[in-house]
Amino acid sequence: MATKKLHYFDVNGLGEAIRYILHYAGEKFEDIRYDRKSWPIKNVKDSLPFGLLPLYEEGNRSLHQSLAIARYVARKANLVPTDPWEEAVLDAVVYSVYDIWGHLIPYIKETDPVKKQEIKKKMMDETIDYFFSRFEKELKKNGGYFGGKLTWADFILVTFVEAVNLFFDTEIERNYPAVKALVQKIQSLPRVKDYIATRKPYTV
Template sequence: MAKKLHYFDLNGIAESIRYLLHYGGQKFEDIRYEVKTWPDKNIKDMLPFGQLPLYEEGNMKLTQSLAIARYVALKVNLLPTDPWEQALLDSIVLTIYDFWTKVVAYFKEEDPKRKAELKREILEETIDFYFSRFEKQLKDNKGYFNGKVR
């Protein structure tokens, strides 16, 4: 069944999906769009909710990066079967998205003064806050976020 991943030609919220597909040895068409030419009305109109990423498998379409990542991870046997272990993994993933939201705010900010303040916050506060906690969890769990080797 033909698989396609549609996203921008950059590392972003679809990068984890690309990693999962490659890790699982899945053959897929990596369709990338230029950010500077976005939005392309023809492409946006074909998207179920007018946004990327979009994952296609045969004639089925799936949107939302977390839903796509969970689906692919399930297909390549990377999801825990224990509900608690899955909840721990979901917690980390959602926390990564909390971090990413702060970074995206910087890139979207147009006011130079506010953009400089956001950059300072990210570099001096946000990165240390999140990454120190990620590092601690990995250390406490022998290099894994959920503490179990699959």
Template sequence: MLPYKLIYFNMRGRAELSRYILAYAEIPFQDQRVEWKDWPSFKPSFPLEQLPVLEVEGGELNQSLAIARFLAKEAGLTGNSRLEEAQTDALVESLNDVTLLIPWREEDQGLKKQKIDKLFDCNVPKLLSFLEKHLGERDWLVGDAMTWADLYWHVCFTTFSVLRPGFASPYLGLCALIDRVGSIPQLALWIQDRPDSEF
């Protein structure tokens, strides 16, 4: 029996960071994907009627960042000191703040485009300028080793690139970080073999 079961929809979405961590650490897990048509019948059985959920040690853990943080600790990706751990958490939260502004549920396509344009004209450049300055000349966002913040940047970059290709091209350090993360063999294999989805 595999030690972890990660349950989410058949997309990258809010479970992909946890999948990256598990793939990087080469931790076997069951990647259970729920189809949208089946979700109404499953929904009442999950905490807060939301996904993702991680089943581990006979219990359930909900909330995507709580799951990812738990797994990052297991994988040794939280930083090499208490300060680095806090800095990593802060960067993850900063990235997450911007992803939460993506208007996924907006049905008015004109309004949706306006909101996406505002996101990439205002919020995203502010975030990227901060991250580029924070990265500086280092290879990784925190300290001298990769953390789950670097993985989350790769996950966010992939999603943002669907919405606005080339959005990060002026930020050479962050683009180099994308290449650095994507070239890690176990992550490159995950990215190559994962189910295809737009988001």
């Protein structure tokens, strides 16, 4: 069996959904984590196709872009529908989650504490509710999962919630019962639960 390796930083960010899915699937993989404080590690960064993490390796093949990796490992774990339309509907959910990542990046990059708070307030007051009220509606309509049963889109949303909660020191799901229930379901999945219990707490 090909050796599997996931390279990412020692944070949840764009790598955690991939870790969750690999654990859920019971895959053995090397979880290689880089310290953000030591980044860039020149020889590693130079070896990456676009200088960015995550990177996934399987034997002598490697793949970059978090969503390409997540979709690939999810497909092998039967977490991607075989019907092209159903698959595309879930892609739309996933890209919507990534649209909010786009709003979070300026917050992460901002170094002025006052401006940082302003971005946070705007995100909490406007962006989060705009997106999450819509996710909530979709989940309610589909029996608690985006695709009517567990799929990779659920992992992408839940790990995004965890990342925002860490950055903003909050619990965004508390206003959205269906999102909250999904977070609990994913965190209680076999092997994901064990991984969470053994992982070190993340810091920002």
